[in-house]
Amino acid sequence: MNAIVTTIQGNATADATIFKFDGGGCRTSVTVAVNDRYYDVQAKEWKERKPEYVRVQVRRESLANNVVLSVKRGQPLLCTGRLVTQTWEDRDGNTRTELLMHADHVAIDLTYGTAQYAKSAPSWVDENTGEVRTTSPDAEDEAAEAGENETVHARLESHAGVEGELSESDLEALTEVEEPSYA
Secondary structure, three states, rough: OEEEEEEEEEEOOOOOOOOOEEOOOEEEEEEEOOOEEEEOOOOOEEOOOEEEEEEEEEEEHHHHHHHHHHOOOOEEEEEEEEEEEEEEOOOOOEEEEEEEEEEEEEEEOOOOOOOOOOOOOOEEEEOOOOEEEOOEEEEEEHHHHHHOOOHHHHHHHHOOOOOOOOOHHHHHHHHHOOOOOOO
């Protein structure tokens, strides 16, 4: 099967949602309405075509977490990835079909607006202190899941991949930062 890699431009129909798997990993999903206009020469006016709806899925954890924290209903998006047609039977036995994109890149379209960029901290860095984590943030996650602080939980979800303690050599490797070369 050949992959159809393409870019779509459209608007998010709802806030992005995330699904966490029991065995680890996650998937973020958002539906994008792709609208197209054309110029009708006879009517001498621009007309809208029927929108196509594409479900965009992201499985790479860092991108999935950033998408769920960033993408809100109505935002203009640019998404690049592998486009497939998915077919299934619904509860009533009807055959359903949808366009599905396995996205490698998701961006806010800046054609008609502006956005502010905030770099995500790596999962091994505590967002509040900036320090390198030496233990898993599981205790913080459990408190957030208990409903004590949903905002903290949403921000800490990106740290869910860190387990156990880091060795001294791991800490040294993580804290060694090379300056980028612009030459």
